[in-house]
Amino acid sequence: MERYVNYINGEWIPSESGEFIKNTNPVNGEVLGEVTVSTAKDVDRAVQAAKEAQKKWALVPAPERADVLYEVAYLLKERKEQLAQVLTKEMGKVISEARGEVQEAIDMAYYMAGEGRRLFGETVPSELRDKFAMSVRVPVGVAGLITPWNFPIAIASWKSLPALVAGNAVVWKPASETPFLAAEFVKIYEEAGLPKGLLNLVYGSGSVVGNAIVEHPEIDLVSFTGSNEVGAKINGRAGELLKRTSLEMGGKNAVTVLEDADLDLAADGIVWSAFGTSGQRCTACSRVIVQESVKEALEQKVLQKMKTLKLGDGLDESVDVGPVINRSALEKIHEYVKIGKEEGAKLLAGGEFATESGLDKGNFYQPTLFTDVKSDMRIGQEEIFGPVVSFIPVKDLDEAIEVNNSVKFGLSSSIFTADVNKVFRAMRDFDTGIVYVNAGTTGAEIHLPFGGTKGTGNGHRDSGVASLDVFTEWRSVYVDYSGKIQRAQIDNY
Numbered sequence: 430m431e432r433y434v435n436y437i438n439g440e441w442i443p444s445e446s447g448e449f450i451k452n453t454n455p456v457n458g459e460v461l462g463e464v465t466v467s468t469a470k471d472v473d474r475a476v477q478a479a480k481e482a483q484k485k486w487a488l489v490p491a492p493e494r495a496d497v498l499y500e501v502a503y504l505l506k507e508r509k510e511q512l513a514q515v516l517t518k519e520m521g522k523v524i525s526e527a528r529g530e531v532q533e534a535i536d537m538a539y540y541m542a543g544e545g546r547r548l549f550g551e552t553v554p555s556e557l558r559d560k561f562a563m564s565v566r567v568p569v570g571v572a573g574l575i576t577p578w579n580f581p582i583a584i585a586s587w588k589s590l591p592a593l594v595a596g597n598a599v600v601w602k603p604a605s606e607t608p609f610l611a612a613e614f615v616k617i618y619e620e621a622g623l624p625k626g627l628l629n630l631v632y633g634s635g636s637v638v639g640n641a642i643v644e645h646p647e648i649d650l651v652s653f654t655g656s657n658e659v660g661a662k663i664n665g666r667a668g669e670l671l672k673r674t675s676l677e678m679g680g681k682n683a684v685t686v687l688e689d690a691d692l693d694l695a696a697d698g699i700v701w702s703a704f705g706t707s708g709q710r711c712t713a714c715s716r717v718i719v720q721e722s723v724k725e726a727l728e729q730k731v732l733q734k735m736k737t738l739k740l741g742d743g744l745d746e747s748v749d750v751g752p753v754i755n756r757s758a759l760e761k762i763h764e765y766v767k768i769g770k771e772e773g774a775k776l777l778a779g780g781e782f783a784t785e786s787g788l789d790k791g792n793f794y795q796p797t798l799f800t801d802v803k804s805d806m807r808i809g810q811e812e813i814f815g816p817v818v819s820f821i822p823v824k825d826l827d828e829a830i831e832v833n834n835s836v837k838f839g840l841s842s843s844i845f846t847a848d849v850n851k852v853f854r855a856m857r858d859f860d861t862g863i864v865y866v867n868a869g870t871t872g873a874e875i876h877l878p879f880g881g882t883k884g885t886g887n888g889h890r891d892s893g894v895a896s897l898d899v900f901t902e903w904r905s906v907y908v909d910y911s912g913k914i915q916r917a918q919i920d921n922y
């Protein structure tokens with residue numbers, strides 16, 4: 430049986446706990462292998478290694494640090510298929526999406542390697558004569574990364590690559606559902622020549638390891654993607670400790686469809702962004718805000734397309750929708766379906782576990798469509814993280830904007846319309862961090878900032894150049910070459 434262990438200071442070693450937990454395939458419950466259960470002591474060892482290594486790494490010129498990232502990119506590219514297979518087996522997303530996700534990591538590696546020759550600061554004029562002013566980026570120190578299972582390599586790449594190119598060291602806790610891919614990613618860094626101690630891997634389910642990362646006095650910042658519940662706890666504790674955090678949490682993303690839209694295009698966008706990855710994306714479309722006059726026509730088109738979706742093992746190239754991650758996710762989704770029915774929403778498709786032969790051993794849920802949902806119903810407000818979409822009828826664009834913005838999250842939204850004026854209204858008035866026009870709510874590209882407003886995040890962004898703001902401190906530097914002590918704000922006025 431495959432065994433995965435911690436990677437601390439360049440060595441693969443089991444946790445001192447001596448415990449292991451099983452890693453299973455969500456398609457059929459097959460045990461894929463087992464993984465060490467780390468402890469707070471492992472985290473401490475990882476932090477000590479990271480701290481030592483970071484001091485030297487910060488002195489390596491950034492273009493030289495970037496050489497390692499280019500190697501990471503080449504190796505990811507070379508192993509794209511192998512990594513995608515691991516991803517599909519332990520997480521369940523279909524193989525084409527798994528390949529796409531590995532591609533995101535490849536793209537991020539090239540992009541952040543390029544940052545080794547930029548990492549731009551600013552030069553600005555000084556208020557005073559014979560004085561030079563600039564701001565430069567400096568590493569923060571040791572970064573604690575806590576990453577989710579739904580995009581186990583893409584999100585890990587969004588965080589680890591900018592952290593490392595900017596001169597930090599990393600202690601990483603991947604989700605316990607996707608431990609193998611994490612180990613494969615770390616092996617790539619190792620082969621790419623990353624000096625030991627700079628990237629340390631610890632595993633844990635439950636809160637012990639996560640807490641140890643948040644609370645460790647020598648972890649300077651925590652970058653987290655995951656549930657709002659956990660994010661809020663991290664925010665609270667890190668706040669007390671005055672520790673930097675970057676939090677990326679839930680979404681309740683909506684596609685708005687106006688009566689002048691191309692309804693076939695909109696239906697394609699809805700089906701892809703609601704049921705792709707079995708709805709388990711932070712960016713998944715969970716609401717369709719539709720103008721009343723085209724509601725029924727759009728429902729029919731979406732229902733038609735839903736009928737063609739094939740559920741099954743994501744390794745089969747013809748499958749469209751894989752399982753959800755585990756039993757408790759499956760039950761949570763079903764619970765929301767019950768809530769939706771009780772609230773008076775009309776169920777047009779799905780609403781049950783998918784138990785046909787071939788699916789009975791896995792965590793499969795039927796793609797589900799509710800209509801006549803009122804925006805204030807729980808299924809119209811809360812994140813379900815599964816293949817369930819709610820149609821909410823509205824009169825016009827004004828009401829659509831109000832409904833779009835009525836949730837506590839603010840990650841992604843989209844509008845389908847042929848009217849350029851309405852496009853610009855939506856771009857301005859949708860209150861999310863990402864807005865799509867004539868496309869679904871998913872599909873962010875790595876060179877743009879990824880993140881959301883309100884309850885989705887705390888103002889930071891993953892990926893894009895904005896991610897460097899998470900992993901660097903700004904240092905303002907003033908060089909006075911006048912030969913005298915000039916008093917700012919006084920001598921020049």
Ligand code: UN1
Nearest residue numbers: 580710711712871872873
């Ligand atoms: C996520 O769901 O947390 O934009 C990430 C997208 C993907 C990333 C999703 N590129 O849907």
